[in-house]
Amino acid sequence: MELEALTKIWRLSPAASALLLSFLQFRREPHARLAHLARLEPKVVPAALDELRSHGLIERGTDRDRRYGLADAETLERLARRTAAGTDLDGDRLALELEILREVREAVGRPSITVISPRERAHADDGPPPPRAVTAYLRALFPYLDLRLGTRCNFNCRYCLLGHEKRSTRSLEALEADLHHGRRLGLECLSLTGGEPSLHPDLLRIIRRGRALGYRRVILVTNASLLGAGRNLERLLEAGVDAVGFSFDAPDPAVSRRLWRRDAYTQVLDGIRRVMAHDELVVGSISVLTRLNMHLLPELVRLLAELARDRRGLYLPAIDFVMPEENAWAHRRALVPRLTEATPHLEAALDEARRLGLPLTFRGVPACVMPAHREWDMERYMSIFDVVDLGDRSLQHRAGLDFLRHKPPGCATCVHRRGCLGVYRAYANLYGTDELRPVPHGPREEAPCAW
Numbered sequence: 001m002e003l004e005a006l007t008k009i010w011r012l013s014p015a016a017s018a019l020l021l022s023f024l025q026f027r028r029e030p031h032a033r034l035a036h037l038a039r040l041e042p043k044v045v046p047a048a049l050d051e052l053r054s055h056g057l058i059e060r061g062t063d064r065d066r067r068y069g070l071a072d073a074e075t076l077e078r079l080a081r082r083t084a085a086g087t088d089l090d091g092d093r094l095a096l097e098l099e100i101l102r103e104v105r106e107a108v109g110r111p112s113i114t115v116i117s118p119r120e121r122a123h124a125d126d127g128p129p130p131p132r133a134v135t136a137y138l139r140a141l142f143p144y145l146d147l148r149l150g151t152r153c154n155f156n157c158r159y160c161l162l163g164h165e166k167r168s169t170r171s172l173e174a175l176e177a178d179l180h181h182g183r184r185l186g187l188e189c190l191s192l193t194g195g196e197p198s199l200h201p202d203l204l205r206i207i208r209r210g211r212a213l214g215y216r217r218v219i220l221v222t223n224a225s226l227l228g229a230g231r232n233l234e235r236l237l238e239a240g241v242d243a244v245g246f247s248f249d250a251p252d253p254a255v256s257r258r259l260w261r262r263d264a265y266t267q268v269l270d271g272i273r274r275v276m277a278h279d280e281l282v283v284g285s286i287s288v289l290t291r292l293n294m295h296l297l298p299e300l301v302r303l304l305a306e307l308a309r310d311r312r313g314l315y316l317p318a319i320d321f322v323m324p325e326e327n328a329w330a331h332r333r334a335l336v337p338r339l340t341e342a343t344p345h346l347e348a349a350l351d352e353a354r355r356l357g358l359p360l361t362f363r364g365v366p367a368c369v370m371p372a373h374r375e376w377d378m379e380r381y382m383s384i385f386d387v388v389d390l391g392d393r394s395l396q397h398r399a400g401l402d403f404l405r406h407k408p409p410g411c412a413t414c415v416h417r418r419g420c421l422g423v424y425r426a427y428a429n430l431y432g433t434d435e436l437r438p439v440p441h442g443p444r445e446e447a448p449c450a451w
């Protein structure tokens, strides 16, 4: 997304333009993250900040961690129209950009409502079709309303994407309003996330309310640490949960403790065992691939296959390459491997899964880095960043979250250019893009790096 007209009227320097675009996509940001978000040299950030502040485009917060945020949408619009008056700027273009700006700001301001949908494969690529387990899973759960119950959590994972958010619990009233809104959008599946949703004091009521409103499926996305205790799981199922998505990263208590910063391996495994014993549940799992656990991935697959051995119900595990944002950005040196370091481990895990008949999927590794197992690449079928709903106006806009991904110019020549989302922008910040090799059309052979 480029806002050429807006940056032109203020005659912004390239650095200030880059910062302005970054502010558009995010909420209030601490000073320490700005260079990273805008992909700038840290030394140019102060001057770019001054430039934006001199135009009234950003404001400094009152908090102690020195956060900055974009002026509200109305102020920006007023400033833009006033500055543009009397210039020869294309009025239609400016109006269009202001509309985009409003939409993106609203999306950023409403993080609790996200609609997650399958991607339209017609626009994706012509690679191998999805395996049956993937199709069944997508049919069973998507699209769904992704309802965040709050940000409170009993873990503090090193890769958590809520790193700098204040820990809070959303009120029952606010959640009910979102539940109604999801039904007005015609959504029938409801996913309850957090933080850790099982900590919400009104969880059972929210589940029952969702069911009463007509959600035919309720998914609990959890770290599973509380599901093994007493009748916790049974009470959730009685209230209306019929699908569970759990996180599990490593078949090793010490590595799990380092990743979760909580000693909960046994409880989590108990919870997962209890979930797996319920064949009627649709189950998914996510394991985050990091430098700390990548060497354990084949062993992880063996454990997941063992846990799912007697299941007849649907189970779709996934390995996600760590997104180097928030906590993971803070721990990037310890946590984020290079793609080319990680893919031999991921490939070994996928080989092992095929051997064991486990429908293991993955996300976050482009086809040019790991050409094998493409039919198991969930990003070809869905994207957690695909559709953002803006709440009241039911408007969908991808721009706000597409910003987290980066495709260098060479991708334009690649046979995978439509289906591939590229790499995480923060990954490109960290390691660059010289591991990416556009795959030419026709017979496959590696092309030299084009950027």
Ligand code: SF4
Residues within 6 Å of the ligand: 366, 367, 368, 369, 407, 408, 410, 411, 412, 414, 415, 416, 417, 420, 421, 422, 423, 436, 437, 438, 439
């Ligand atoms: S070259 Fe670009 S489009 Fe092609 S697979 Fe790699 S990241 Fe994706």
